[in-house]
Amino acid sequence: MKWSTAGGVFVALAILLYGTVLVFEAFDRNSNSASDTIRPFVITMGPVWALSIWAAAVLLRKPPT
Numbered sequence: 001m002k003w004s005t006a007g008g009v010f011v012a013l014a015i016l017l018y019g020t021v022l023v024f025e026a027f028d029r030n031s032n033s034a035s036d037t038i039r040p041f042v043i044t045m046g047p048v049w050a051l052s053i054w055a056a057a058v059l060l061r062k063p064p065t
Contacts, residue, residue, distance in 0.1 A: 005059055009060060013052065016048070020045055023044060024045075027041045027044075
């Protein structure tokens, strides 16, 4: 594992975390109840986070010897 790869993954996850907060705020801006916010937020961001975690695991995996 190269330090540049790990650093890049860390920066990408930090940007994803910031984007997640922005998406939550966008859903929460015009909602009337908690279910109006949480359900669409989870449906939207769940796959994004799952794909990001999978991609980070692939990038940080040790190459086969």
